[in-house]
Amino acid sequence: MIVPLTRQKFEQLVPLIATGPQYKYYWGKFPEFLQRLLISVVAAAVVLLIRVLFDVSELTPILFVIGLIGALYWLWGPVFWASMRNAKYRRYKYGGFFQGRVLDFWITEEVLGKQETVDNKGDLVIIENREKRINVEVGDETGFTVEYKAPLRVSYKVIARNQMVEMVVVSNSPDLSRIEEISDLYIPRRDLWISDYPLIRRDFFNEVSRRLRDKYSERPRRRKNYEL
Numbered sequence: 001m002i003v004p005l006t007r008q009k010f011e012q013l014v015p016l017i018a019t020g021p022q023y024k025y026y027w028g029k030f031p032e033f034l035q036r037l038l039i040s041v042v043a044a045a046v047v048l049l050i051r052v053l054f055d056v057s058e059l060t061p062i063l064f065v066i067g068l069i070g071a072l073y074w075l076w077g078p079v080f081w082a083s084m085r086n087a088k089y090r091r092y093k094y095g096g097f098f099q100g101r102v103l104d105f106w107i108t109e110e111v112l113g114k115q116e117t118v119d120n121k122g123d124l125v126i127i128e129n130r131e132k133r134i135n136v137e138v139g140d141e142t143g144f145t146v147e148y149k150a151p152l153r154v155s156y157k158v159i160a161r162n163q164m165v166e167m168v169v170v171s172n173s174p175d176l177s178r179i180e181e182i183s184d185l186y187i188p189r190r191d192l193w194i195s196d197y198p199l200i201r202r203d204f205f206n207e208v209s210r211r212l213r214d215k216y217s218e219r220p221r222r223r224k225n226y227e228l
Helices: 007-013 020-027 030-053 057-071 073-090 154-158 202-216
Strands: 002-005 094-118 124-139 145-151 164-171 185-187 192-194
Touching: 002 007, 007 094, 007 164, 007 202, 020 073, 030 057, 030 073, 057 073, 094 202, 124 164, 154 192, 164 202, 185 202
Parallel strands: none
Antiparallel strands: 002 094, 094 124, 094 164, 124 145, 164 185, 185 192
16 A cells, blocks of 8 residues: 655655665764765865965865865764755655555675785785675565665564555656655564665654555555556
C-alpha cells in the first residue's frame, strides 16, 4: 500500500537542513575529520598567501570572510553534505508513505576500500576493508518489491519475514506509478529503523505512521504494480 503525501508533509519528513543524526553521519570517523581539517588549513593558508603576495587591501573584508568560512570547513562540512543529500531526495515532486512486509533478508560482505602495506618480509600486502551489510527485500500485496541495504547491526537480529515495514517513497509521477527512490526502513512492531543514512525525520514519521495505520488498516488501498 502506498498513500500519497502532501508536499508539506513530505518536506517535514525530509528536512532541508541537516538534522543531528545526519550531521553525525557525515561527521564520520577520525580519518574523515582529519581530511576536513586538512582542507580547512589549506583554504586558510591560500587566503593568507593571497593577502601577503598581492595588493588586495580593497578585498580584505571579502578575503576575511572567505578565509573564515574555509577555516571552519571541518565544522560546517557535515551540514553541507547532509543538506545536499537531502536536497537530492527533495527534488522529486511527489512523495508517498509505503506500508508492506519484509519478504526476505540476507547478509552480504562488501569491499569498501583497499590499503597497501608492507609485511615483515618486505612483500607488498593489500588489505581489503570489508563491511557486512544486511539486504532487506520488502513488498506489498500488489507485487511491488524493492531491496534496501544497510550496514549490519546487532539490533537487526530481530528482523523476520512477514514483519510489517514502512518507508517513504518518491516519484515524479503524480500517481506515484514509478518509484524513483526509497528512504530507510521502519519496522513498527520492533520500533526498529534499518538505516544507512538517516534520511527521515523520525519524530514526524512516527506521527504519520500512527495516523495512516489507524486510517487505512480497515480499508487497504489497491494500486497498479510499480516499477523501480
